[in-house]
Amino acid sequence: MKQEDKPETGFRKMRRSGQQLTRQECMEILERNTAGTLAVLGDGGYPYAVPLSYVCENDALYFHCARTGHKLDAVQSCSKVSFCVIDQDQVVPSEYTTYYRSVILFGKATVLKDAGEIQRAIEMIAEKYAPEDSASRRREVIKKESDAFCIVKIRIEQITGKEAKELAKRKKDPAVK
Numbered sequence: 001m002k003q004e005d006k007p008e009t010g011f012r013k014m015r016r017s018g019q020q021l022t023r024q025e026c027m028e029i030l031e032r033n034t035a036g037t038l039a040v041l042g043d044g045g046y047p048y049a050v051p052l053s054y055v056c057e058n059d060a061l062y063f064h065c066a067r068t069g070h071k072l073d074a075v076q077s078c079s080k081v082s083f084c085v086i087d088q089d090q091v092v093p094s095e096y097t098t099y100y101r102s103v104i105l106f107g108k109a110t111v112l113k114d115a116g117e118i119q120r121a122i123e124m125i126a127e128k129y130a131p132e133d134s135a136s137r138r139r140e141v142i143k144k145e146s147d148a149f150c151i152v153k154i155r156i157e158q159i160t161g162k163e164a165k166e167l168a169k170r171k172k173d174p175a176v177k
Contacts, residue, residue: 011106011158016162016165018165018168019163019164019168020162021101021160021161021163022161025161026103026105026160026161027056029085029101029102029161030054030056030061030103033085033087034053034128034129035051035052035053035054036054036084037052038050038051038052038063038071038081038083039081039084040075040078040109041080042070042074048071048074050070052071053125053129054083054125055121055124055128057124059155059156060154060155061083061154061156062121062125062151062152062154063151063152063154065149066148066150067148067149067150072152075111075152076111082104082106083105084103084104085102085103086100086101086102087101087102088100095166099167100163101161101163101164102162103159103161104160105154105156105158105160106156106158107154107155108154108157109154111150112151117153118151126138126141126142
């Protein structure tokens with residue numbers, strides 16, 4: 001990569017800027033979806049990508065995981081991570097293409113230590129994945145299970161989203177099919 005292609009932040013610019021989603025659109029995709037793939041530096045220098053449930057607030061993403069395991073070891077060894085969410089993946093055989101929309105973010109992951117921040121994050125997760133449950137029931141489950149998991153926070157440093165050129169054209173001109 002040429003130096004002029006790499007901004008001061010160290011993150012690459014998107015080549016197909018006409019298909020790039022706004023930051024607001026990216027955040028909306030994160031908020032409406034329930035699963036994504038976390039990529040970390042795994043054992044032996046191999047990438048390790050694992051699907052997980054998450055919640056997003058402001059410029060941070062939160063997930064819970066077991067207190068031991070590959071994912072947690074990797075995050076504690078190297079805090080730099082990537083996370084991807086696929087919002088749309090419509091195969092269009094007649095056009096030999098896919099109408100897609102996705103978001104990729106880069107950030108630094110940390111295991112939360114502050115009790116208040118942990119409580120807030122797990123409550124957000126519980127509300128997102130069990131919205132019909134009562135607050136008292138959620139608190140009961142959280143209290144019962146809290147010794148078995150930890151909460152990881154990813155502070156978003158860079159976020160980009162991209163959609164198929166056909167979707168981008170439709171956005172500019174709704175008459176386009």
